[in-house]
Amino acid sequence: MKKYGVVGWYFFAIAVLFVTWWFISMIVRLPIVPSPVLVFQTLLAVFIKSIAIHSLYSLWRIAAGLVIAVFVGFPLGVLMGYFPSTDRFLAPIVYLTYPVPKIALLPILMLLCGVGEASKIIMIFLIIVFQVIIAVRDGIRIIPKETYYPLYSLGASFKEIFFEVLWPASLPKFITAIRVALATAISVLFFTETFGTQYGMGYFIMDAWLRVNYLEMYSGIMVLSFIGLILFAVIDIVEKYACQWQYK
Protein backbone atom coordinates (compact mmCIF):
# COMPACT_ATOMS: atom_id res chain seq x y z
CA MET A 1 0.00 0.00 0.00
CA LYS A 2 2.73 2.40 1.09
CA LYS A 3 4.69 1.80 -2.08
CA TYR A 4 1.76 2.75 -4.28
CA GLY A 5 0.91 5.65 -1.99
CA VAL A 6 3.64 7.92 -3.38
CA VAL A 7 2.78 7.12 -6.99
CA GLY A 8 -0.88 7.67 -6.15
CA TRP A 9 -0.19 11.18 -4.88
CA TYR A 10 1.70 11.96 -8.06
CA PHE A 11 -1.31 10.95 -10.14
CA PHE A 12 -3.49 13.08 -7.89
CA ALA A 13 -1.16 16.08 -8.40
CA ILE A 14 -1.21 15.57 -12.17
CA ALA A 15 -5.02 15.47 -12.09
CA VAL A 16 -5.19 18.69 -10.06
CA LEU A 17 -2.84 20.46 -12.46
CA PHE A 18 -4.82 19.44 -15.53
CA VAL A 19 -8.18 20.28 -14.01
CA THR A 20 -6.84 23.74 -13.07
CA TRP A 21 -5.52 24.22 -16.60
CA TRP A 22 -8.82 23.09 -18.04
CA PHE A 23 -10.77 25.55 -15.84
CA ILE A 24 -8.54 28.45 -16.83
CA SER A 25 -8.95 27.57 -20.50
CA MET A 26 -12.73 27.47 -20.05
CA ILE A 27 -12.77 30.88 -18.34
CA VAL A 28 -10.26 32.66 -20.58
CA ARG A 29 -11.47 31.17 -23.85
CA LEU A 30 -8.48 32.39 -25.88
CA PRO A 31 -6.44 30.41 -28.45
CA ILE A 32 -3.29 31.08 -26.37
CA VAL A 33 -4.78 29.00 -23.52
CA PRO A 34 -6.18 25.93 -25.24
CA SER A 35 -7.96 23.15 -23.39
CA PRO A 36 -5.66 20.32 -22.23
CA VAL A 37 -7.90 17.86 -24.03
CA LEU A 38 -7.16 19.49 -27.38
CA VAL A 39 -3.46 19.64 -26.55
CA PHE A 40 -3.41 15.91 -25.80
CA GLN A 41 -5.17 15.13 -29.03
CA THR A 42 -2.62 17.18 -30.93
CA LEU A 43 0.26 15.62 -29.03
CA LEU A 44 -0.90 12.10 -29.92
CA ALA A 45 -1.40 13.08 -33.53
CA VAL A 46 1.94 14.79 -34.13
CA PHE A 47 4.32 13.14 -31.66
CA ILE A 48 5.77 10.45 -33.89
CA LYS A 49 5.55 12.55 -37.02
CA SER A 50 7.22 15.73 -35.81
CA ILE A 51 8.04 15.91 -32.08
CA ALA A 52 9.93 12.66 -31.46
CA ILE A 53 12.99 13.66 -33.49
CA HIS A 54 13.22 17.02 -31.69
CA SER A 55 13.00 15.42 -28.26
CA LEU A 56 15.78 13.01 -29.21
CA TYR A 57 18.01 15.91 -30.23
CA SER A 58 17.35 17.68 -26.92
CA LEU A 59 18.00 14.52 -24.94
CA TRP A 60 21.24 13.88 -26.78
CA ARG A 61 22.51 17.40 -26.06
CA ILE A 62 21.68 17.12 -22.37
CA ALA A 63 23.26 13.67 -22.14
CA ALA A 64 26.44 14.71 -23.96
CA GLY A 65 26.87 17.86 -21.83
CA LEU A 66 26.15 15.93 -18.65
CA VAL A 67 28.53 13.09 -19.40
CA ILE A 68 31.40 15.42 -20.27
CA ALA A 69 30.70 17.54 -17.18
CA VAL A 70 30.82 14.46 -14.95
CA PHE A 71 34.01 13.14 -16.53
CA VAL A 72 35.74 16.49 -16.10
CA GLY A 73 34.11 17.69 -12.88
CA PHE A 74 34.22 14.56 -10.75
CA PRO A 75 37.98 13.97 -10.94
CA LEU A 76 38.66 17.67 -10.41
CA GLY A 77 36.39 17.70 -7.36
CA VAL A 78 38.13 14.61 -5.96
CA LEU A 79 41.59 16.11 -6.48
CA MET A 80 40.57 19.41 -4.91
CA GLY A 81 38.85 17.72 -1.97
CA TYR A 82 41.52 15.16 -1.21
CA PHE A 83 44.73 17.08 -1.95
CA PRO A 84 44.75 20.50 -0.25
CA SER A 85 47.61 21.60 -2.50
CA THR A 86 45.49 21.08 -5.62
CA ASP A 87 42.69 23.01 -3.98
CA ARG A 88 44.92 25.98 -3.17
CA PHE A 89 45.85 26.15 -6.82
CA LEU A 90 42.47 25.47 -8.44
CA ALA A 91 40.00 27.02 -5.99
CA PRO A 92 40.66 30.63 -7.09
CA ILE A 93 40.10 29.67 -10.73
CA VAL A 94 36.86 27.88 -9.91
CA TYR A 95 35.58 30.65 -7.62
CA LEU A 96 36.33 33.39 -10.12
CA THR A 97 34.60 31.64 -13.00
CA TYR A 98 31.71 30.01 -11.12
CA PRO A 99 29.55 33.16 -10.66
CA VAL A 100 29.85 34.22 -14.33
CA PRO A 101 26.37 33.67 -15.80
CA LYS A 102 27.16 30.99 -18.34
CA ILE A 103 24.29 31.92 -20.62
CA ALA A 104 25.96 35.32 -21.16
CA LEU A 105 28.82 33.45 -22.78
CA LEU A 106 26.56 31.97 -25.44
CA PRO A 107 27.31 34.66 -28.08
CA ILE A 108 31.05 34.10 -27.62
CA LEU A 109 30.64 30.34 -27.74
CA MET A 110 28.63 30.59 -30.94
CA LEU A 111 31.33 32.74 -32.53
CA LEU A 112 34.08 30.36 -31.43
CA CYS A 113 32.40 26.98 -31.95
CA GLY A 114 29.75 27.86 -34.48
CA VAL A 115 26.02 27.76 -33.95
CA GLY A 116 25.83 23.96 -34.24
CA GLU A 117 25.95 21.15 -31.71
CA ALA A 118 29.26 22.06 -30.06
CA SER A 119 28.19 25.40 -28.60
CA LYS A 120 24.95 23.91 -27.21
CA ILE A 121 26.69 20.97 -25.58
CA ILE A 122 29.47 23.15 -24.17
CA MET A 123 26.83 25.44 -22.70
CA ILE A 124 25.21 22.56 -20.79
CA PHE A 125 28.63 21.28 -19.82
CA LEU A 126 29.56 24.68 -18.35
CA ILE A 127 26.39 24.86 -16.32
CA ILE A 128 26.75 21.40 -14.79
CA VAL A 129 30.51 21.12 -14.37
CA PHE A 130 30.97 23.83 -11.73
CA GLN A 131 28.21 22.46 -9.55
CA VAL A 132 29.77 19.01 -9.78
CA ILE A 133 33.29 20.20 -8.94
CA ILE A 134 32.18 22.15 -5.90
CA ALA A 135 29.76 19.53 -4.59
CA VAL A 136 32.28 16.68 -4.90
CA ARG A 137 35.04 18.75 -3.35
CA ASP A 138 32.88 19.71 -0.38
CA GLY A 139 31.56 16.17 -0.05
CA ILE A 140 35.12 14.90 0.28
CA ARG A 141 36.27 17.69 2.57
CA ILE A 142 33.70 16.87 5.23
CA ILE A 143 34.80 13.23 5.48
CA PRO A 144 36.23 12.90 9.01
CA LYS A 145 39.88 11.94 8.73
CA GLU A 146 39.28 8.96 11.04
CA THR A 147 37.35 7.38 8.17
CA TYR A 148 40.60 6.90 6.29
CA TYR A 149 42.55 5.40 9.18
CA PRO A 150 41.56 1.75 8.77
CA LEU A 151 42.49 2.01 5.08
CA TYR A 152 45.81 3.71 5.76
CA SER A 153 46.75 1.10 8.34
CA LEU A 154 45.85 -1.64 5.86
CA GLY A 155 48.20 -0.05 3.33
CA ALA A 156 45.45 0.78 0.83
CA SER A 157 46.42 2.39 -2.48
CA PHE A 158 44.86 5.62 -3.72
CA LYS A 159 42.64 3.59 -6.02
CA GLU A 160 41.33 1.60 -3.08
CA ILE A 161 40.80 4.73 -1.01
CA PHE A 162 38.89 6.19 -3.93
CA PHE A 163 36.52 3.25 -4.27
CA GLU A 164 36.11 2.55 -0.56
CA VAL A 165 35.80 6.13 0.70
CA LEU A 166 35.94 9.03 -1.75
CA TRP A 167 33.40 7.74 -4.26
CA PRO A 168 30.70 6.53 -1.83
CA ALA A 169 31.17 9.52 0.50
CA SER A 170 30.78 12.13 -2.23
CA LEU A 171 28.02 10.35 -4.14
CA PRO A 172 25.01 11.92 -2.33
CA LYS A 173 26.28 15.47 -2.83
CA PHE A 174 27.29 14.68 -6.38
CA ILE A 175 23.80 13.45 -7.25
CA THR A 176 22.16 16.44 -5.59
CA ALA A 177 24.41 18.76 -7.59
CA ILE A 178 23.35 17.09 -10.83
CA ARG A 179 19.71 17.37 -9.88
CA VAL A 180 20.04 21.10 -9.24
CA ALA A 181 22.19 21.76 -12.29
CA LEU A 182 19.93 19.81 -14.65
CA ALA A 183 16.99 22.11 -13.98
CA THR A 184 19.06 25.10 -15.11
CA ALA A 185 20.53 23.09 -17.96
CA ILE A 186 17.10 22.34 -19.41
CA SER A 187 16.09 26.02 -19.40
CA VAL A 188 19.35 26.99 -21.02
CA LEU A 189 19.01 24.21 -23.57
CA PHE A 190 15.64 25.65 -24.59
CA PHE A 191 17.27 29.00 -25.14
CA THR A 192 20.25 27.70 -27.12
CA GLU A 193 17.95 25.64 -29.34
CA THR A 194 16.29 28.79 -30.62
CA PHE A 195 19.54 29.56 -32.48
CA GLY A 196 21.19 27.90 -35.43
CA THR A 197 19.33 24.61 -35.47
CA GLN A 198 16.31 23.00 -37.07
CA TYR A 199 16.09 20.40 -34.32
CA GLY A 200 15.41 20.30 -30.61
CA MET A 201 12.45 21.03 -28.37
CA GLY A 202 13.43 24.69 -28.15
CA TYR A 203 13.29 25.01 -31.91
CA PHE A 204 10.01 23.11 -32.13
CA ILE A 205 8.26 25.25 -29.51
CA MET A 206 9.42 28.58 -30.92
CA ASP A 207 8.65 27.45 -34.47
CA ALA A 208 5.11 26.45 -33.48
CA TRP A 209 4.72 29.83 -31.78
CA LEU A 210 5.82 31.67 -34.93
CA ARG A 211 3.38 29.59 -36.98
CA VAL A 212 0.70 30.59 -34.42
CA ASN A 213 0.04 26.88 -33.89
CA TYR A 214 -0.63 27.06 -30.16
CA LEU A 215 -1.75 23.46 -29.87
CA GLU A 216 1.60 22.21 -31.19
CA MET A 217 3.42 24.71 -29.04
CA TYR A 218 1.71 23.36 -25.94
CA SER A 219 2.45 19.80 -27.04
CA GLY A 220 6.12 20.76 -27.23
CA ILE A 221 6.05 22.31 -23.76
CA MET A 222 4.45 19.13 -22.40
CA VAL A 223 7.12 16.95 -23.98
CA LEU A 224 9.95 19.16 -22.69
CA SER A 225 8.44 19.07 -19.19
CA PHE A 226 8.08 15.32 -19.47
CA ILE A 227 11.76 14.97 -20.40
CA GLY A 228 12.65 16.94 -17.28
CA LEU A 229 10.36 14.78 -15.17
CA ILE A 230 11.90 11.57 -16.48
CA LEU A 231 15.43 12.83 -15.84
CA PHE A 232 14.53 13.73 -12.24
CA ALA A 233 12.86 10.38 -11.70
CA VAL A 234 15.95 8.55 -12.99
CA ILE A 235 18.20 10.58 -10.69
CA ASP A 236 15.93 9.81 -7.74
CA ILE A 237 15.99 6.10 -8.46
CA VAL A 238 19.78 6.09 -8.85
CA GLU A 239 20.11 7.95 -5.56
CA LYS A 240 17.76 5.63 -3.67
CA TYR A 241 19.72 2.67 -4.93
CA ALA A 242 23.28 3.98 -4.63
CA CYS A 243 22.90 5.86 -1.36
CA GLN A 244 20.71 3.38 0.53
CA TRP A 245 22.95 3.59 3.55
CA GLN A 246 21.97 7.24 4.04
CA TYR A 247 18.37 6.37 4.69
CA LYS A 248 19.10 3.83 7.40
Add this chain to the structure above:
Amino acid sequence: MIEALDLTVRYRSQNEIHVALKNVSLTVPTGMICAVIGPSGCGKSTLLKVFAGIIHKYEGKVSIDGEPVTPAKQKIGFIPQNYGLLPWRNVEENIFLGLKIKNTKRKTERNALLAIMHQLGIDGLERRYPGELSGGQQQRVSLARTFLLKPDVLLMDEPFSALDAITREEMQDVFFALWQQYEVTTVLVTHYVEEALYLGQKIVILSANPGHIDAIVDNPLFGSGDIRRKPEFFKMGLELRNLIKRSWNQS
Protein backbone atom coordinates in the same frame (compact mmCIF):
# COMPACT_ATOMS: atom_id res chain seq x y z
CA MET B 1 57.11 -7.57 18.42
CA ILE B 2 56.42 -3.85 18.47
CA GLU B 3 59.24 -1.52 19.34
CA ALA B 4 59.56 2.22 19.80
CA LEU B 5 62.90 3.81 20.57
CA ASP B 6 63.13 7.47 21.59
CA LEU B 7 59.94 8.24 19.74
CA THR B 8 59.09 11.93 19.57
CA VAL B 9 56.05 13.27 17.72
CA ARG B 10 55.29 16.93 17.10
CA TYR B 11 52.14 18.45 15.68
CA ARG B 12 52.32 21.71 13.85
CA SER B 13 49.17 23.82 13.89
CA GLN B 14 48.99 27.52 13.01
CA ASN B 15 52.66 28.30 13.52
CA GLU B 16 52.53 26.55 16.85
CA ILE B 17 54.41 23.35 17.53
CA HIS B 18 52.97 20.93 20.04
CA VAL B 19 55.06 18.04 21.33
CA ALA B 20 52.59 15.18 21.68
CA LEU B 21 55.12 12.47 22.60
CA LYS B 22 58.64 12.88 23.85
CA ASN B 23 61.33 10.18 23.97
CA VAL B 24 58.96 7.25 24.31
CA SER B 25 60.67 3.87 24.36
CA LEU B 26 58.56 0.78 24.56
CA THR B 27 58.87 -2.89 23.62
CA VAL B 28 55.88 -5.18 23.29
CA PRO B 29 57.09 -8.79 22.86
CA THR B 30 55.33 -11.06 20.39
CA GLY B 31 52.07 -12.49 21.68
CA MET B 32 51.64 -10.01 24.51
CA ILE B 33 48.90 -7.51 25.31
CA CYS B 34 50.24 -4.20 26.45
CA ALA B 35 47.75 -1.79 28.01
CA VAL B 36 48.54 1.91 27.74
CA ILE B 37 46.81 4.11 30.25
CA GLY B 38 46.97 7.88 30.48
CA PRO B 39 44.93 11.08 30.88
CA SER B 40 43.23 12.47 27.81
CA GLY B 41 45.53 14.49 25.59
CA CYS B 42 48.68 12.68 26.70
CA GLY B 43 49.31 11.22 23.28
CA LYS B 44 47.79 7.73 23.49
CA SER B 45 46.08 7.98 20.10
CA THR B 46 49.21 9.55 18.65
CA LEU B 47 51.28 6.57 19.78
CA LEU B 48 48.86 4.12 18.15
CA LYS B 49 48.75 6.12 14.93
CA VAL B 50 52.52 5.89 14.70
CA PHE B 51 52.38 2.09 15.17
CA ALA B 52 49.54 1.89 12.63
CA GLY B 53 51.51 3.73 9.97
CA ILE B 54 49.10 6.66 9.91
CA ILE B 55 51.61 9.19 11.25
CA HIS B 56 54.91 9.10 9.36
CA LYS B 57 56.53 12.26 10.64
CA TYR B 58 58.29 11.40 13.86
CA GLU B 59 61.74 11.20 15.37
CA GLY B 60 63.19 8.00 16.73
CA LYS B 61 62.84 4.40 15.62
CA VAL B 62 59.65 2.40 15.38
CA SER B 63 59.45 -1.17 14.15
CA ILE B 64 57.12 -4.12 13.88
CA ASP B 65 58.85 -7.51 14.01
CA GLY B 66 62.15 -5.78 13.36
CA GLU B 67 60.99 -4.01 10.19
CA PRO B 68 60.01 -0.35 9.86
CA VAL B 69 56.25 0.19 9.95
CA THR B 70 54.96 -0.41 6.41
CA PRO B 71 51.18 -0.94 6.25
CA ALA B 72 51.37 -2.28 2.70
CA LYS B 73 53.67 -5.13 3.77
CA GLN B 74 52.61 -5.84 7.31
CA LYS B 75 49.18 -6.86 8.49
CA ILE B 76 48.23 -4.18 10.96
CA GLY B 77 44.87 -4.49 12.66
CA PHE B 78 43.87 -1.04 13.84
CA ILE B 79 40.64 -0.31 15.67
CA PRO B 80 40.24 3.45 16.03
CA GLN B 81 38.29 5.15 18.78
CA ASN B 82 35.07 5.31 16.74
CA TYR B 83 35.40 1.66 15.50
CA GLY B 84 36.40 2.74 11.97
CA LEU B 85 33.46 1.23 10.11
CA LEU B 86 32.57 2.66 6.71
CA PRO B 87 28.99 3.96 6.93
CA TRP B 88 28.28 3.14 3.26
CA ARG B 89 29.32 -0.50 3.53
CA ASN B 90 27.14 -3.12 5.13
CA VAL B 91 28.40 -5.37 7.92
CA GLU B 92 29.65 -8.09 5.60
CA GLU B 93 31.52 -5.65 3.37
CA ASN B 94 32.98 -3.91 6.40
CA ILE B 95 34.25 -7.17 7.86
CA PHE B 96 35.76 -8.20 4.53
CA LEU B 97 37.49 -4.84 4.04
CA GLY B 98 40.79 -6.01 5.52
CA LEU B 99 40.95 -9.15 3.39
CA LYS B 100 39.87 -7.20 0.33
CA ILE B 101 42.67 -4.67 0.66
CA LYS B 102 45.18 -7.42 1.39
CA ASN B 103 43.94 -9.34 -1.67
CA THR B 104 43.51 -12.53 0.26
CA LYS B 105 39.75 -12.77 0.01
CA ARG B 106 38.77 -16.20 -1.25
CA LYS B 107 35.53 -18.11 -1.66
CA THR B 108 36.15 -20.13 1.50
CA GLU B 109 36.44 -16.96 3.54
CA ARG B 110 32.70 -16.72 3.73
CA ASN B 111 32.62 -19.64 6.15
CA ALA B 112 35.28 -17.94 8.26
CA LEU B 113 33.17 -14.78 8.21
CA LEU B 114 30.06 -16.60 9.36
CA ALA B 115 32.04 -18.41 12.04
CA ILE B 116 33.58 -15.27 13.49
CA MET B 117 30.25 -13.42 13.32
CA HIS B 118 28.68 -16.26 15.23
CA GLN B 119 31.47 -16.24 17.77
CA LEU B 120 30.94 -12.51 18.28
CA GLY B 121 27.17 -12.88 18.47
CA ILE B 122 26.36 -10.78 15.44
CA ASP B 123 24.95 -13.51 13.18
CA GLY B 124 22.26 -12.39 10.83
CA LEU B 125 23.40 -8.77 10.67
CA GLU B 126 25.38 -9.14 7.41
CA ARG B 127 23.12 -6.84 5.40
CA ARG B 128 22.79 -4.06 7.98
CA TYR B 129 24.62 -0.78 7.72
CA PRO B 130 26.69 0.54 10.66
CA GLY B 131 24.06 3.23 11.25
CA GLU B 132 21.59 0.47 12.07
CA LEU B 133 23.76 -1.09 14.79
CA SER B 134 24.23 -0.34 18.48
CA GLY B 135 27.65 0.74 19.73
CA GLY B 136 28.37 -2.74 21.06
CA GLN B 137 27.43 -4.32 17.75
CA GLN B 138 29.63 -1.89 15.82
CA GLN B 139 32.48 -2.79 18.14
CA ARG B 140 31.91 -6.49 17.41
CA VAL B 141 31.92 -5.86 13.67
CA SER B 142 35.17 -3.98 14.05
CA LEU B 143 36.68 -6.87 16.03
CA ALA B 144 35.45 -9.35 13.43
CA ARG B 145 37.11 -7.36 10.65
CA THR B 146 40.38 -7.20 12.52
CA PHE B 147 40.57 -10.82 13.66
CA LEU B 148 39.48 -12.20 10.30
CA LEU B 149 42.58 -10.51 8.87
CA LYS B 150 44.79 -12.50 11.28
CA PRO B 151 46.96 -9.44 11.85
CA ASP B 152 50.63 -9.41 12.84
CA VAL B 153 49.82 -6.75 15.42
CA LEU B 154 46.60 -5.44 16.88
CA LEU B 155 46.19 -1.81 17.91
CA MET B 156 43.06 -0.71 19.76
CA ASP B 157 42.26 2.86 20.75
CA GLU B 158 39.93 3.02 23.77
CA PRO B 159 37.91 0.25 22.17
CA PHE B 160 35.32 -0.16 24.91
CA SER B 161 35.06 3.29 26.42
CA ALA B 162 31.96 4.40 24.51
CA LEU B 163 30.01 1.40 25.80
CA ASP B 164 27.93 1.20 28.97
CA ALA B 165 29.53 -0.56 31.95
CA ILE B 166 27.78 -3.92 31.47
CA THR B 167 28.39 -4.07 27.72
CA ARG B 168 31.97 -3.00 28.29
CA GLU B 169 32.74 -5.95 30.59
CA GLU B 170 31.00 -8.27 28.17
CA MET B 171 33.06 -6.93 25.26
CA GLN B 172 36.26 -7.25 27.28
CA ASP B 173 35.45 -10.94 27.73
CA VAL B 174 34.58 -11.36 24.07
CA PHE B 175 37.83 -9.72 23.09
CA PHE B 176 39.87 -11.73 25.56
CA ALA B 177 38.45 -15.02 24.29
CA LEU B 178 39.33 -14.06 20.73
CA TRP B 179 42.77 -12.91 21.74
CA GLN B 180 43.52 -16.20 23.48
CA GLN B 181 42.66 -17.97 20.27
CA TYR B 182 44.97 -15.83 18.09
CA GLU B 183 47.57 -14.59 20.62
CA VAL B 184 48.31 -11.55 18.51
CA THR B 185 50.72 -8.89 19.77
CA THR B 186 48.44 -6.13 20.99
CA VAL B 187 48.62 -2.55 22.17
CA LEU B 188 45.42 -1.50 23.89
CA VAL B 189 44.84 2.11 24.86
CA THR B 190 42.45 2.80 27.69
CA HIS B 191 41.65 5.25 30.42
CA TYR B 192 40.09 2.68 32.75
CA VAL B 193 42.33 1.22 35.41
CA GLU B 194 40.19 -1.94 35.60
CA GLU B 195 40.43 -2.48 31.87
CA ALA B 196 44.21 -2.16 31.96
CA LEU B 197 44.37 -4.62 34.85
CA TYR B 198 42.04 -7.13 33.25
CA LEU B 199 43.50 -7.07 29.75
CA GLY B 200 47.11 -5.89 30.11
CA GLN B 201 50.02 -8.22 30.64
CA LYS B 202 52.14 -5.14 30.78
CA ILE B 203 50.69 -1.77 31.82
CA VAL B 204 52.27 1.40 30.53
CA ILE B 205 51.46 4.62 32.38
CA LEU B 206 51.68 7.74 30.24
CA SER B 207 51.65 11.35 31.44
CA ALA B 208 51.00 14.54 29.54
CA ASN B 209 52.88 17.74 28.64
CA PRO B 210 54.71 16.41 26.80
CA GLY B 211 53.47 12.80 26.56
CA HIS B 212 56.02 10.46 28.11
CA ILE B 213 56.18 7.09 29.84
CA ASP B 214 56.10 7.32 33.62
CA ALA B 215 56.13 3.69 34.57
CA ILE B 216 55.81 0.23 33.09
CA VAL B 217 54.15 -2.27 35.41
CA ASP B 218 54.07 -6.04 34.95
CA ASN B 219 50.63 -7.29 35.81
CA PRO B 220 50.68 -10.47 37.92
CA LEU B 221 46.89 -10.82 37.70
CA PHE B 222 46.79 -11.13 33.92
CA GLY B 223 45.10 -14.23 32.60
CA SER B 224 44.08 -15.70 35.95
CA GLY B 225 40.47 -16.22 34.96
CA ASP B 226 37.52 -14.16 36.08
CA ILE B 227 39.35 -11.94 38.50
CA ARG B 228 37.24 -8.84 38.34
CA ARG B 229 35.38 -9.56 41.57
CA LYS B 230 38.33 -10.88 43.59
CA PRO B 231 40.01 -8.89 46.38
CA GLU B 232 43.46 -9.01 44.69
CA PHE B 233 41.94 -7.23 41.73
CA PHE B 234 40.66 -4.38 43.90
CA LYS B 235 43.95 -4.19 45.80
CA MET B 236 46.03 -4.06 42.64
CA GLY B 237 43.59 -1.54 41.18
CA LEU B 238 44.09 0.71 44.18
CA GLU B 239 47.88 0.47 43.93
CA LEU B 240 47.78 1.26 40.25
CA ARG B 241 45.47 4.17 40.89
CA ASN B 242 47.84 5.64 43.46
CA LEU B 243 50.77 5.22 41.14
CA ILE B 244 48.85 6.96 38.36
CA LYS B 245 47.70 9.77 40.63
CA ARG B 246 51.25 10.45 41.73
CA SER B 247 52.68 10.54 38.24
CA TRP B 248 49.84 12.59 36.74
CA ASN B 249 50.07 15.13 39.55
CA GLN B 250 53.79 15.54 39.04
CA SER B 251 53.46 16.59 35.44
